[in-house]
Amino acid sequence: MEDQAVCCYRHPDRETGISCTRCERPICPACMVSASVGFQCPECVRGAHAASDPAAGPGVRAPRRTPMQPRTISGASLAADPRLITKVLLGINLALWIAVLAYGDRLLDDLMLIGQASVPHGVQLEGVAEGDWYRLLTAAFLHEEPMHIAFNMLSLWWLGPPLEAALGRARFLALYLLSALGGSALTYLISEPNQGSLGASGAIFGLLGATAVLMRRLDYDMRPVLVLLGLNLVFTFALSDIAWQAHIGGLITGTAVAYGLVHAPREHRALVQRGTYALALLAIVVLVGVRTAQLG
Structure with a gap:
């Protein structure tokens, strides 16, 4: 029984x-x-x-x-709807996917992550290296294939609410955005400058790493999340046309940020958590600055 x-x-x-x-x-x-x-x-x-x-x-x-x-384990106030930010993020992703269906390649070219690429006739260059910094974030909300957005949004709906309930709305949103930026920054640093990239996978891997940190903090059984993480990493490197850099960058960023959020001492909680955000953002800026200098 x-x-x-x-x-x-x-x-x-x-x-x-x-x-x-x-x-x-x-x-x-x-x-x-x-x-x-x-x-x-x-x-x-x-x-x-x-x-x-x-x-x-x-x-x-x-x-x-x-x-x-x-208060929650991270010091946040209890929210009446612990899924609000998750729903908003889902709505933004779905809205942009519908916009991509309506406007096609033009919208993708304007918002996707690309380091440096020549436009028709080679007259000028466009990309993050030319000052399109917004691409580091907008690319994390773009999807093209139905299976791509379906998998990412199902993962967001499964991972998001427990994390949002435990961390609070503001901390959860910061975790998501920093994970997305971390994935984009590593992709920009390592990938070929003219290689396009899009999708919320970096942010999703950040949530997966944060889930592992939270479960360890609460002394839960780690085996389910470790198996899930292992399977996702196998798919990341086994399948073609996957920006593994975004997955790894998001995973590292989300894990580090979540650790700072749930392990911050109560007497210095706000200082440690804000310092965690600042250090993560600084690391992202440094990576982007190094790559931009390389591309001239």
Whole structure:
């Protein structure tokens, strides 16, 4: 007889392996409030805060105070809809895919990642090396083939909500965008300057690396995510016409950023997390600057 899955008492549809250290009820990443030892549920945090007045003796009700704001494992406030940013990112990707179907190669030429390429008649050059920095980001929202966008958006819908719930909206969005830029930067650095590249795969690999970091932080079983990561890496190098540089760049960036977000000490959390963003962005700028200097 199989063991019954343990689910969060506030979100019955979410399996979890973490329990509140006070009441021992199961809680998911969205409900975890970091405490001095382990994690507590929002109700226990509010109850402890209300009963913390030392002036209230036995039988005396402590004065009502503003309850402590529950926080996720990364220090973010709990959101009513932990899938909002994921839905917005899905919408942007789908909207641009429809635009590509409508406008064709003209839109791809204007927004895809390309280092340096001659336009018709060789009159002038275009690409990131000529100042089209926006291509590093816009390329991560472009798709051409139906299977390409289908695979990436299914991956985003599967990986995005748990990460968004655990990290918070702003941190999740920063993770996604930095992973996308990291993938584009490595592609720009290593690939041939006239090789075009597009797709959200770099950002998706960043989310995959972040998922591994979060599961390790919560002491979950790592085998499923490691198997998934291994299979994706095999496909990355086994199949042709795949920009493996974007996958590896996104994976490295997402893993590093997520580590800084979930392992930041509580007393210096904001400083460490902002420093993580800054270092990741600085590394991306350096890679882009080196390649641009090489291309002259």
